[in-house]
Amino acid sequence: MGGGLVGATLDTLRLTAEEAMGLLERGEVSRAELRAAYYDAVAARDAELHCYLRLTEDAEGEGVPIALKDVIGTEGVETTAGSRILEGYVPVFDSTVAARCKEAGLSLLGKTNTDEFAMGSSTENSAFGPSRNPWDPTRVPGGSGGGSAAAVAGGLAPWALGSDTGGSIKQPASLCGIVGLRPTYGTVSRYGIVAFASSLDQVGPTTKTVRDCALLYGVIAGRDPCDSTTVDVPPVEVPDAEHLKGLRIGVPRELNEADGIERGVADSVARAIELAEGLGASVEQCSLPRSVEYGLACYYIIAPAEASSNLARYDGVRYGPREAGGSFDEMVERTRDAGFGDEPKRRIMLGAYALSTGYYEAYYGQAQRVRRVIAEEHAALFERYDVLLSPTSPTVAFLIGEKAANPLAMYLSDVLTIPANMAGLPGLSIPCGLSEGLPVGLQLVGPQFSENLLFRTGHALERALGFDYVPERLR
Amino acid sequence: MAEWEPVVGLEIHVQLKTRTKMFCRCESGFGAEPNTRTCPVCLGHPGTLPVPNAAAVEWTVKLGLALGCEIAGHALFHRKHYSYPDLAKGYQISQYDVPLCANGRFLVPGPDGDREIGIVRAHLEEDAAKNVHVGGAGGRIGGAAHTLVDYNRGGTPLVEIVTQPDLRSADEAKRFLQLLRQTIVELGISDAEMEKGTLRADANVSVRPRGADELRTRTELKNMNSFTYIARGIEAEVARQIEVWDSGGKVVQQTYDYHPETDALTVRRTKEEAEDYRYLPDPDLVPVEPPAELVERLRAEVPEAPGARIRRLEPQLGFELAEGLVASGRDRLYERTPGERRAVANVVMNQLAGAGIDPDAVDGDELGQLVEARDRIPRAAFLEALAHAGDPDFRAERYLAEAAVADVSELEPIVDDVLAAHPDEAAAYRRGKQGLLGFFVGQVMKRTQGKADAKVVNELLREKLSA
Amino acid sequence: MAISRDEVLHVAALARLELSDEEADRFTEQLGAILEAVSKVSELDLGDVEPLSHPLDLVNVWADDEPRPSLPLEAALGNAGEDEDGHFRVPPTGMTRES
């Protein structure tokens, strides 16, 4: 390459993190040039996409840059979780995943936009304005990790980390035409991640390719003494096989025929299933009758209950902005009223209600029983299948504002991702085609700790599908 | 007028003296500058997670075993929600439906027989921070009232012990607490000092006609920071309730603060809205399932219960002395000290305690020699020796050798000298002035610098003067 | 199952939110709809099913009782709205509260 690459000529829209790593290792591009290329892309497109809440131009790290969802705590860098109630909050410690990224040499580009406290499916609930979809800026990038997904799809970051409670990594990846992994619960530390629903929250990668996804998962996964709910993780394998011989794929009827699945989405998934068979996999219909029918209701009890508890600490005493009040109670109530947006308020109240005297058993207790039913239904299927396959989202990216006034309609965006999440299972979303010019995501769910299998499956399908992750209008 | 019987239950918080806090590794020592023993976890920063202290879990199991509790095979931590600045997370991590220890019994011997007090539960939780209320009425001029929060204490481990309402008098409650405290101290898990707040007790008090089974409305008593105040607070509340019932009124469920200076009870201000703690199994923590080997190892380390020890000593010493020795942690020294039992008990309970000697530092055999020689040697010499009984290299022999010259062959020449030096007095004695014996004893003592054995000197003098 | 406006105000108080009249009206309607949807879980008869509070079967995760450094005071107070004499400062509480 003659005089070598200079930052301005790097095509950040196409460049994978793995390729960027290679350029750095071979000395074909410098760390500064690489970062500059992404900042050029930010300068060109972030005014429109609003992926970032803040940039970190003086970050350390000699490796590939990375963007982190703003629920991921970063020492010395404001971390707001998309909420006014944390405006100006500068953590005095790094979250474990941020620390692991630093140890791996990854340099922080900035903090990406999110629905407030990761509560939402469109990033419209961010207190700092919505992010937009690089494929069509009139549409949402999904959520809550819409900022991370849009940044990767729009070439504003080589890769990013998100967090997924009900589908906040998988669903935005689907809507933005990229790869997202929600890891097995307990494989990635939650220490320093602004909590939404502790028994569901899990950090994971948002990337252009499955190989990038495996590489980044390898950086962040593993037991953390600061998080009692983490476990040791088998060594992560970066996939390269391009066949699926011997793989048993189950196609749960309810996840593939649910009300509201768009025709174009179903068609793209059907084509992916044919390709999988062509690669040597066996495919069979199966059933998750109660997981899908009751999953959403179960989730919208458990997640708000835990959220109402996790958000009880925001009282204006130790951090965050404070409203004036004549008494402690008055100060706290005003601070919380001013600091939280509507979605956190709804969920805090819903959760407080579900946990309150007289309602606990009917709501929270019953939801926990449903949760066991969901876990057991999945476990039974994994005796017959290696991987379950479905669309990630019933729809492609919807218009900004389309569902904003109707919380229940918004909640339905996660109907296909929630069941596996309730069971603590890993799920990988890869793009599998376009519907009306917008990306469709394919969800692969495996048993606990089956990330390597999901990577192998996803990688082989990705190669066969040949999906171009660069948004058409930006090519 | 009916005869009333008090019905009392206690709720006790014991602060464990682990090196670190319950869910973070901040040092949990006291006396540090405000907020210098804090970290993101105990300040409740976003994203922080609790990691339980292994020592606190073990110690709670150990205490549960000492209280005769069953140890849960599977216990959970819950979140208990309420709003106050002393809580960094908006909830306290505590144990709710499945505590680590439950269904215990604790023996409290009394002057009129034994009482078994039921232990409902003993569970592990984290302490709240400390609030300082500043200003306002009577405060600084022009300074608005406000509250200052010090999170140093926030998150330190507490064991909460709840008894059945099995206590039937203020005195019984006090004796229960003293034996409980002794148990805790002997386990080495807490200083358990009421004055310092490392042992705190609230009382649930009601009364009922003697002999009845019913449980009437109870009130809660707080703010009693010594054993004496607990007893006095309960007495005052029992008297108040009896008066309410006797005058045709009804006791109302309320929380009272006891004011020891005035013996007054005042109603504690509470929120109008009843608390709804919205307990939630803490999703950040995994269940505690104490392994059987651990429980058995801890069981083997639990000392004999104070109640059983009192019962064992009572036949030799009577109740009062037996209880005194055990409740003050002196019975082990008593037991390892040979000699006449009551004499040993009295020395251990009174003189040694008076001298402020740590009973655990005393060698029983050496002390036994001292007690045995008690009547033979001058009192001053005895007390002097006792004051050193806790010294690491204390040998009774040395003090006794210096203190008492009892050897006749050594004393005889001195007695002869004294008689020779006072022929007039000797003659007067022999004529019948027996009161002069004391004079001669004094002279001998003077020459021996008080070290002569008075009994031996007396005998020698009588012998020689009657010859 | 609908929720009344009073119940919404009650949970708001539990959750320490001061709601405006407009918010109270809006949330009463929205929470009513959400509660009705989530009440679907009650259709299942699961009396004999153990509640699942956690997706992993972990037990006994403890740390040794070994101190680690605490934060410097400036860092502890650094994000606080108000502080005084090394303390966090808040408006008067007027009530006492015990663990």
Ligand SMILES: [Mg+2]
């Ligand atoms: Mg308590």
Ligand SMILES: [Zn+2]
């Ligand atoms: Zn701490």
